[in-house]
Amino acid sequence: MISVSNRGLFPHLFLMFVALPMAVLLSACQAEKIKSEHVYSTDGAKISFSEYGNPNGQPVLFIHGWSQSKEIWQQQLTAPELQDYRLIAFDLRGHGQSTKSMNPAEYVSGNNWADDLSAVIRKLGLQNITVVAHSYGATVLMDYLSLYGDKNLKAINFVGALKGVGDEFVKGYIGPDFERIKLATSERFNEQIEGVLALAKANYGDTIHRDNYARGVAASMLTPYYVRRYTISRQVDHAATLRSIQVPVLFSHGQFDRAVLVSSSIDMAAIVKGSKVNIYDESSHAPFVTEAEKFNANLVVLLENIEMEIHPEPFNQQ
Numbered sequence: 001m002i003s004v005s006n007r008g009l010f011p012h013l014f015l016m017f018v019a020l021p022m023a024v025l026l027s028a029c030q031a032e033k034i035k036s037e038h039v040y041s042t043d044g045a046k047i048s049f050s051e052y053g054n055p056n057g058q059p060v061l062f063i064h065g066w067s068q069s070k071e072i073w074q075q076q077l078t079a080p081e082l083q084d085y086r087l088i089a090f091d092l093r094g095h096g097q098s099t100k101s102m103n104p105a106e107y108v109s110g111n112n113w114a115d116d117l118s119a120v121i122r123k124l125g126l127q128n129i130t131v132v133a134h135s136y137g138a139t140v141l142m143d144y145l146s147l148y149g150d151k152n153l154k155a156i157n158f159v160g161a162l163k164g165v166g167d168e169f170v171k172g173y174i175g176p177d178f179e180r181i182k183l184a185t186s187e188r189f190n191e192q193i194e195g196v197l198a199l200a201k202a203n204y205g206d207t208i209h210r211d212n213y214a215r216g217v218a219a220s221m222l223t224p225y226y227v228r229r230y231t232i233s234r235q236v237d238h239a240a241t242l243r244s245i246q247v248p249v250l251f252s253h254g255q256f257d258r259a260v261l262v263s264s265s266i267d268m269a270a271i272v273k274g275s276k277v278n279i280y281d282e283s284s285h286a287p288f289v290t291e292a293e294k295f296n297a298n299l300v301v302l303l304e305n306i307e308m309e310i311h312p313e314p315f316n317q318q
Contacts, residue, residue, distance in 0.1 A: 039123040041093070042115040043106065048097035049090035049120050052077040058154075058303060059126045062089040063117070065135030065160070067184060067199060067228050069096030069219040075292035076132070082296060085303065090120050092140060094227030096219065107230035110143040117144040121152060128154040130303060135160045135260065135285065136231065142238035145245065155248045155306050157299060160260050160285045163242060163268050166235035173264040177202040181259060184220070185229035195228075196220040202259040203286035212289055242271040249275035250302050252295065254283030
C-alpha cells in the first residue's frame with residue numbers, strides 16, 4: 001500500500017512515471033485476451049479495443065473515464081467470476097491507444113463520441129449489451145443513447161456519473177477535488193503531473209496498492225493535456241436522454257467521492273424510472289478498483305437478473 005502525497009514528488013518521478021507504469025502495462029499485456037484490435041469511427045478516428053472472457057458469452061462493454069484508458073478495467077476484464085461473459089473495453093478518442101487529434105472540434109461533438117461507441121458495437125456485432133460506464137464514459141454513453149437509442153442495450157451500470165458536462169449543467173455536483181484535477185489540462189508539464197496525481201487520488205483515495213495507483217497514473221499520462229482540455233470544454237445536458245432510457249439501470253458511486261459528489265448518482269437515478277443505486281462505503285471515484293470484489297459481485301447480480309421486472313420505485317439506496 002502507498003500513500004498519495006506531493007512530498008518528495010520529483011525524487012520519485014522515475015519510479016512513478018517510468019518503472020511502475022512499465023511494469024503495470026507489461027503485466028496487462030500478459031493478461032489473457034481474445035483479441036486486441038482497432039476500428040475506425042465515422043470521422044476516421046482510430047479506436048482501440050480489447051476483448052476478454054467467453055467470445056460466445058453475454059456481452060459486457062466497459063467505457064473508461066476522463067484521462068484514463070481501457071486498462072483501468074483490469075480487475076473486471078481478468079476477474080475469474082466474470083470470465084463466462086464476453087468482456088470488451090475500448091479507449092476513448094484521445095486516450096490510451098486511440099487517435100489523439102489536436103483538432104478541438106473532434107472532442108466537442110457529441111455525435112463523434114456516439115459514433116465511436118457505435119463503431120465498436122458494429123465491428124464486434126454486439127447485441128443485448130450491458131454497458132458499464134465510468135465518469136466521462138457515462139457522458140459518452142449518453143451521447144450514444146441520444147443519437148442511436150437503447151435498442152442494442154440490455155442494461156446500464158453508470159459509475160460516478162454526471163448528467164452532463166459544463167458548469168451550467170453540473171453545478172452542485174462537482175466535488176472539491178475537481179479544481180486541482182483540472183491542472184492536468186495545463187500546458188505546463190509540472191502542473192499536468194499535479195493534476196494527474198490529483199485525479200489518481202480522487203479515483204482511489206489516500207491509500208491503495210501501488211500497482212493500481214501506477215496503472216491509473218500511466219493511463220492518465222497517455223492522454224495529452226489538450227485532449228483533457230477540449231473534452232471538458234463541452235456544454236451538454238443529458239437529462240432528457242436519461243428520461244428516455246427503457247432498459248434496467250444501476251448507478252454505482254463511492255461514498256467518499258470528492259470529484260463527483262454521490263448526490264449526482266442519487267439525483268440521476270430519480271430521473272430514470274425503476275433504476276437503483278449502490279453506494280460503496282469504502283470508495284472514492286473508482287469503486288470498481290478500490291472495492292473490485294464487491295463491484296464485480298454486484299455486476300454479476302445485474303447480469304443474472306437482467307430480465308427482472310423494473311420496479312416502480314425511482315431507486316433503492318444500499
